[in-house]
Amino acid sequence: MKTIVQKKLYHVDSRGYYGSFGGAFIPEMLYSKIEELRENYLSIIAEPSFQKEYNDLLHNYVGRPTPLYRANRLSTKYKTNIFLKREDLCHTGAHKVNNTIGQILMAKKLGKKRVVAETGAGQHGVATATVCALMNIECIIYMGEIDIERQAPNVARMKMLGAEVRPATSGSRTLKDATNEAMRHWITNCAGTHYIIGSVVGPHPCPDMVARFQSIISEEIRWQLKVQTGKETPDYVVACVGGGSNAAGAFYHFLDDEDVKLVAVEAAGQGISSGYSAATTVLGKPGVLHGSHTILMQTADGQVMEPSSISAGLDYPGIGPQHAYLFDSGRGTFMSATDDEAIQAAFELTRFEGIIPALESSHALAVLGKLSASEHDNVIVNLSGRGDKDMATYMKYIY
Numbered sequence: 001m002k003t004i005v006q007k008k009l010y011h012v013d014s015r016g017y018y019g020s021f022g023g024a025f026i027p028e029m030l031y032s033k034i035e036e037l038r039e040n041y042l043s044i045i046a047e048p049s050f051q052k053e054y055n056d057l058l059h060n061y062v063g064r065p066t067p068l069y070r071a072n073r074l075s076t077k078y079k080t081n082i083f084l085k086r087e088d089l090c091h092t093g094a095h096k097v098n099n100t101i102g103q104i105l106m107a108k109k110l111g112k113k114r115v116v117a118e119t120g121a122g123q124h125g126v127a128t129a130t131v132c133a134l135m136n137i138e139c140i141i142y143m144g145e146i147d148i149e150r151q152a153p154n155v156a157r158m159k160m161l162g163a164e165v166r167p168a169t170s171g172s173r174t175l176k177d178a179t180n181e182a183m184r185h186w187i188t189n190c191a192g193t194h195y196i197i198g199s200v201v202g203p204h205p206c207p208d209m210v211a212r213f214q215s216i217i218s219e220e221i222r223w224q225l226k227v228q229t230g231k232e233t234p235d236y237v238v239a240c241v242g243g244g245s246n247a248a249g250a251f252y253h254f255l256d257d258e259d260v261k262l263v264a265v266e267a268a269g270q271g272i273s274s275g276y277s278a279a280t281t282v283l284g285k286p287g288v289l290h291g292s293h294t295i296l297m298q299t300a301d302g303q304v305m306e307p308s309s310i311s312a313g314l315d316y317p318g319i320g321p322q323h324a325y326l327f328d329s330g331r332g333t334f335m336s337a338t339d340d341e342a343i344q345a346a347f348e349l350t351r352f353e354g355i356i357p358a359l360e361s362s363h364a365l366a367v368l369g370k371l372s373a374s375e376h377d378n379v380i381v382n383l384s385g386r387g388d389k390d391m392a393t394y395m396k397y398i399y
């Protein structure tokens with residue numbers, strides 16, 4: 001990971017805020033744990049021994065750098081230059097492992113013996129169970145009952161890796177509820193337990209720490225694009241947003257390059273006004289979710305609204321505080337794709353390029369026709385994960 005020079009507005013400030021978003025809204029029982037993390041995370045990440053182990057594992061275990069692939073047939077169709085950042089080729093099948101490698105090293109440095117995590121699509125759960133197996137650390141994963149059903153292969157993988165998978169049975173029984181349960185577990189089992197949060201959400205410093213671990217994505221894009229096109233900065237970076245970690249990583253090293261358009265794609269579910277959607281920036285307003293002040297879908301009296309998306313990883317009623325600020329400041333362009341559009345985009349990528357994407361990543365692919373990119377533009381799509389886990393859903397559309 002490069003030393004990061006934070007030039008302007010869009011990174012976290014010393015109080016843990018991005019504009020008016022962020023902060024740490026936590027129960028008193030968590031205060032000492034969050035403070036321990038806040039006081040130590042930057043110095044631990046900067047330690048040469050941490051950097052060496054982190055970079056060695058990213059290279060030799062995860063398989064980084066992941067390729068930046070020019071999708072020729074897709075480029076011809078959309079009359080622009082489309083490059084796919086192949087996070088789907090990471091060990092375990094998605095970008096989530098970039099974060100869990102960093103976090104497990106953080107847990108070790110802090111002397112933790114046990115890990116708890118939440119998961120939606122199961123990719124963060126698998127990535128967490130993987131690093132826990134690697135480091136011989138006990139692992140408990142909370143997952144919504146609905147997600148346990150629709151992402152069954154990932155549940156089996158977590159169990160095979162030695163993790164205990166606990167169902168979250170409240171609310172919509174999806175990612176929000178799994179996050180509630182994991183946080184509750186952390187509050188009651190504080191000593192010796194590290195919570196590996198799976199996205200750029202939660203109380204400060206969680207969003208910034210996860211963004212830093214995911215920033216390897218844009219660090220690589222810069223030099224890879226330079227090698228392939230002679231230019232370091234693309235015209236567009238497009239990524240799907242659940243909580244927002246793959247987008248945060250893909251945007252990170254372009255935040256201060258204002259001519260790079262940062263496009264975040266939310267899940268519109270069955271349609272924005274259908275009552276079954278997870279398009280947070282369209283349907284939400286500012287409030288507190290999972291420990292930070294951000295934008296979230298809520299009822300008139302402030303209760304969290306149940307989100308809905310065909311993709312378990314985007315089925316979340318909020319976005320991380322940095323994304324809330326990118327939206328609010330206009331630095332980011334927020335778009336959405338419906339379930340049907342995502343399915344269509346998944347089949348298009350598969351038939352055009354021979355790559356089966358995760359349902360989450362398919363939402364990013366689904367807006368390619370709406371970007372108004374020119375034939376000279378370079379468009380990066382962060383292909384956050386592979387589609388193996390989604391085959392049961394895709395099979396319903398194969399006839």
Ligand SMILES: Cc1ncc(COP(=O)(O)O)c(C=O)c1O
Nearest residue numbers: 199242243244245246313360385
């Ligand atoms: C492949 C993939 N992409 C994207 C996401 C969404 O998470 P985030 O917005 O944190 O990248 C998930 C979440 O599980 C995922 O599995």
